[in-house]
Amino acid sequence: MIAKTSGMSFEDYVQRNILAPLGMKHSTLLIRNVNAQQLVTPHVCHKSGEVTVSSVFPYNRPHAPSSTLYSTVEDMNLWALANLNRGELDGRRILQASSYDLLWTPQVDVPEPPNAPYKVKVGLSWFLLEHRGHRLVGHGGSDRGFQTFLVLAPDDGVAVVMMINCSSDAFNIDSLTLKIMNLVLGLEG
Numbered sequence: 001m002i003a004k005t006s007g008m009s010f011e012d013y014v015q016r017n018i019l020a021p022l023g024m025k026h027s028t029l030l031i032r033n034v035n036a037q038q039l040v041t042p043h044v045c046h047k048s049g050e051v052t053v054s055s056v057f058p059y060n061r062p063h064a065p066s067s068t069l070y071s072t073v074e075d076m077n078l079w080a081l082a083n084l085n086r087g088e089l090d091g092r093r094i095l096q097a098s099s100y101d102l103l104w105t106p107q108v109d110v111p112e113p114p115n116a117p118y119k120v121k122v123g124l125s126w127f128l129l130e131h132r133g134h135r136l137v138g139h140g141g142s143d144r145g146f147q148t149f150l151v152l153a154p155d156d157g158v159a160v161v162m163m164i165n166c167s168s169d170a171f172n173i174d175s176l177t178l179k180i181m182n183l184v185l186g187l188e189g
Contacts, residue, residue, distance in 0.1 A: 002065075010064055021092040022078045027071040029064045039070070042145015045168035054145035054167075067143055073163060076150065080159035084152055104128060104137050104154070118178075131178070132187050140174055147173040151181050158184050 006013050011029040019027050028034060042054035059068060071079075078089060087095030106121035106128055121128045126137045134156060140149035149162045162177040182188040 014064075018094050019075075021094055022082050022089050023092075024071065024075040024078050027069060027075040029068055029070070030061075031059050031068070031070065034070045038072075040165040042143075043166040044145060045166045045170050047170045049170070051166065056144055058143035058145060067141055071163075073161060076148075076161040076163065077159070080150060080152060080161055084154055084157055084159055132182075132185075134185055134187075136178075136181065138174075138177070140177075142167055142173070149173045149177040151177050153181065153185060156185060160184060 002010050002013050008016070014029055018024075026035075026038070042057060043051050044054050045051050061068070082089040082094060083100075086097040086100045087093055088097070103124045103126055105123055107124060108122040110120045110122055110127075112119065118129045118131060123137065126139055129136050134153050136151055136153055138149060138151035140147070142148070145165060145167050147162075147164045147167055150159065152159045158181070160177050160181045162173055162180070164173060179188070
């Protein structure tokens with residue numbers, strides 16, 4: 001839809017209208033634009049504790065709208081700050097502030113297993129939960145050899161970005177990121 005309405009590829013649109021305005025100079029959706037010396041190797045962490053290099057590098061250009069963002073922690077911090085500021089960073093706006101009223105409004109309840117520690121709802125591209133009196137919004141992803149999770153506490157002005165070059169059945173990056181958020185918010189210590 002973006003390509004048809006903008007007249008440019010999805011990757012070019014994101015670069016021009018999101019990444020560049022936010023100063024995300026080390027982020028791209030196209031692997032050919034990645035500095036090969038900064039590209040990390042994907043790993044698989046097994047339940048046994050063994051860690052192996054992934055036999056595949058997960059890149060599939062048609063998946064760009066749902067994955068394949070190559071970035072750095074510094075650039076992801078800029079993304080987090082822009083979202084904490086409801087679409088604006090250093091005077092550059094990528095989204096109207098009112099859009100967050102829609103993005104962060106629950107649309108769907110997520111079925112959860114018994115004894116789940118959190119009741120998660122789904123907004124528009126964001127997962128939403130209330131945790132010990134703090135509103136949290138987040139989004140994560142994984143692919144063979146990689147996991148990421150970004151969680152924001154917008155009312156507290158706090159964000160945690162987690163990026164790991166290891167996919168795993170042994171641990172859950174979402175839970176680990178929420179534990180770090182608890183520490184940042186002073187809920188554990």
